[in-house]
Amino acid sequence: MTPQEILQLLKSHDEWLNHKSGARRLDLAMADLQGFDFNTCNLRLGKLVGADMSGCDLSNADLSSVDGFGASFEAADLTNSNCFRAVFRGANFRRAILQGTNLREADLRRGLLLNREGEDVRRILSTLSGADLERADLREARASFGDFRGATLKDADCRGALMDGCDFSKAEMAGVNFEKANLKNTDFRGADLTSAKMTGANLSGAKMQGAKLEGVNLTRVWLAHAEIDSQYTVDILPTMLSEDLAEQIDLALDQHKIWLDTNGKAGERFDLQNAELSGVDLSGRPLDGANLRGVDLRGANLSGTRLVLADLSGADMQGCDMRNSVLDGANLRGANLGEADLTDCRLATVQITGDEGDSTGRAWAANLTSADLTGSILRRANLQGANLNDANFSRADLRDADLTETRTNATILEGAHLEGTILSNGGTALPELPKDETLSPEEAPPKQAPTKIGKRKIAG
Numbered sequence: 001m002t003p004q005e006i007l008q009l010l011k012s013h014d015e016w017l018n019h020k021s022g023a024r025r026l027d028l029a030m031a032d033l034q035g036f037d038f039n040t041c042n043l044r045l046g047k048l049v050g051a052d053m054s055g056c057d058l059s060n061a062d063l064s065s066v067d068g069f070g071a072s073f074e075a076a077d078l079t080n081s082n083c084f085r086a087v088f089r090g091a092n093f094r095r096a097i098l099q100g101t102n103l104r105e106a107d108l109r110r111g112l113l114l115n116r117e118g119e120d121v122r123r124i125l126s127t128l129s130g131a132d133l134e135r136a137d138l139r140e141a142r143a144s145f146g147d148f149r150g151a152t153l154k155d156a157d158c159r160g161a162l163m164d165g166c167d168f169s170k171a172e173m174a175g176v177n178f179e180k181a182n183l184k185n186t187d188f189r190g191a192d193l194t195s196a197k198m199t200g201a202n203l204s205g206a207k208m209q210g211a212k213l214e215g216v217n218l219t220r221v222w223l224a225h226a227e228i229d230s231q232y233t234v235d236i237l238p239t240m241l242s243e244d245l246a247e248q249i250d251l252a253l254d255q256h257k258i259w260l261d262t263n264g265k266a267g268e269r270f271d272l273q274n275a276e277l278s279g280v281d282l283s284g285r286p287l288d289g290a291n292l293r294g295v296d297l298r299g300a301n302l303s304g305t306r307l308v309l310a311d312l313s314g315a316d317m318q319g320c321d322m323r324n325s326v327l328d329g330a331n332l333r334g335a336n337l338g339e340a341d342l343t344d345c346r347l348a349t350v351q352i353t354g355d356e357g358d359s360t361g362r363a364w365a366a367n368l369t370s371a372d373l374t375g376s377i378l379r380r381a382n383l384q385g386a387n388l389n390d391a392n393f394s395r396a397d398l399r400d401a402d403l404t405e406t407r408t409n410a411t412i413l414e415g416a417h418l419e420g421t422i423l424s425n426g427g428t429a430l431p432e433l434p435k436d437e438t439l440s441p442e443e444a445p446p447k448q449a450p451t452k453i454g455k456r457k458i459a460g
Contacts, residue, residue: 001031010041017044064102070111070124090124098133107370108143109334142314142334142370160273162294162314162334164202182274182294182314202274202294222276249277253285260288283321308350309364329364338374342381349385 015023026046035055043061048068059079063086072092080100090111108126129149138158145165153168155175164184171191180200188208195215204224213228249272258267270290278298288308295315303323313333320340329350347366366386374394381401389409393416400420408424 001033003036006033006036010043013046014042017042088126091126093126093128093131095130096128096132098128098131098136100135100137101133102137103141104137104139106138106141106143107334108141108146109370110145144314160293164294180273180293184296200273202276202296204276222274224276248272249280256290257286260286313367327366329366331367332371333367333369334371335368336372337376338372339376340373341377343377343379344381345378346382347386348382 009024009026009028012024013026016025026043028051029047029049031051033051033053033056036053037057038053038061039057040060041058041062043066044064046063046066048063048066048071050069051071053076054072054074056073056076058073058081059077061078061081063078064082064084066083066086068086068088068091070090071088073096074092075095076093077097078101079097081098082102083106084102085105085107086103087107089107089109091108108128110126111124125145125147126143127147128151129147131148131151133156134152134154136153136156138156138161140160140162141158142162143166144162146163146167148166148168148171150170151168152172153176154172155177156173157177158181159177159179161178161181163186164182165186166183167187168191169187169189171188173196174192174194175196176193177197178201179197181202183201183203183206185205186203186207188206188211190210191208192212193208193216194212196213198216198218198221200220202222203218203226204222206223206226208226208228210229252268252270252272255268256270259269261267270287270292272295273291274294275292276296277300278296279300280297281301282305283301284304286306287310288306290307290310292307292315293311293313295312297315297317297320299319300317301321302317302325303321305322305325307325307327307330309329309331310327311331312327312335313331315332315335317340318336318338320337322345323341323343325342325345327345327347330347332347347368349363349365352362352364363385366383368383368386368388368391370390372392373396374392375396376393377397378393378401379397379399381398383406384402384404385406386403387407388403388411389407390411392412394412395415396413397417398413398421399417402422403424404422406424
């Protein structure tokens with residue numbers, strides 16, 4: 001591809017962004033673009049899937065909301081670029097320069113490669129080893145299991161980021177802000193965390209031997225099973241004990257009820273971001289609007305619980321009992337709901353009301369983008385209008401569920417049970433029949449247009 005061709009594509013893309021007739025969205029999927037100059041270019045919403053942008057100059061470029069799945073940015077310069085909400089799953093940023101880059105809410109998790117038949121081939125990790133992320137903005141980014149070995153994150157802002165399972169060994173991270181970040185089972189061995197901010201972070205299971213922790217305040221940090229050198233244990237290990245947690249939950253629930261009853265004028269919102277709550281019983285509790293981002297709720301009892309407009313993004317909810325729960329408008333982006341029981345639950349759109357209960361005319365859909373619901377039970381669940389883009393429903397039981405007007409781009413339904421399911425196009429899935437049985441013309445329902453639910457496929 002020549003520079004002239006790229007300039008023409010960028011011009012058309014700019015026109016497409018401005019809704020000009022006949023213009024086309026930028027599509028550089030699988031293109032070899034090594035060493036090209038994209039300085040200050042507008043690539044917003046462009047397709048960069050599998051593109052090789054090694055050594056490119058992308059400084060001050062706009063890459064917000066691009067699809068860079070599996071792309072390579074090795075040794076590229078992304079200084080001060082805008083990558084807000086970009087999808088970089090399985091991308092390679094080895095030795096890239098990302099100083100001052102905006103990666104807020106970016107998706108840097110592992111990527112799943114499928115072959116032409118849609119079968120799982122392998123998972124690829126996002127690689128940022130040796131990358132320079134000094135002063136980068138990674139607030140609320142999703143980078144679980146990312147490779148940051150030897151990277152520089154000095155003064156980076158990682159507040160609220162989901163970075164569980166990441167490898168930060170020997171990384172330079174002085175002054176990094178990890179407040180309320182999910183850092184479970186991370187590897188910080190040999191890393192420089194001097195003066196890092198950690199308040200409210202979850203470091204349970206983290207390996208921190210040989211890490212520099214001078215000036216680090218670990219007050220209100222989850223440190224269960226963390227491995228830290230003995231010279232630090234006396235001064236900076238004021239962790240939360242289980243009995244303290246039970247009392248904290250009761251107090252938080254009382255304050256949250258007041259917060260709900262007074263429309264936020266009194267009390268406090270229930271906020272246990274990144275907390276370890278596996279097996280907890282919150283059944284029937286009113287938790288509308290609660291902040292449970294990144295929380296560990298494995299095996300918890302949430303049956304009949306109200307979680308309208310609650311934030312459960314990145315939460316681990318494997319095996320949860322969520323029967324008859326109400327999650328209208330809830331944010332479950334990137335949550336793990338594998339094997340959870342959501343029978344008769346609601347995950348539909350909620351109408352937003354004002355302080356006096358009057359209608360604002362706005363609706364808020366439940367968000368299950370990139371959520372994992374493998375093997376979950378959603379019989380008779382109401383998902384009307386929900387965002388199911390990139391969600392994984394492999395082997396899920398969706399019988400008689402309502403998926404009317406749902407968004408299903410790249411949704412995976414491999415092996416899911418869909419008998420009686422009301423599909424996104426309004427059709428109803430037929431029950432499975434033995435191979436030697438067919439419906440008679442009299443029994444067959446009127447024909448519906450086929451439901452199109454795409455899956456990312458990369459030849460493997």
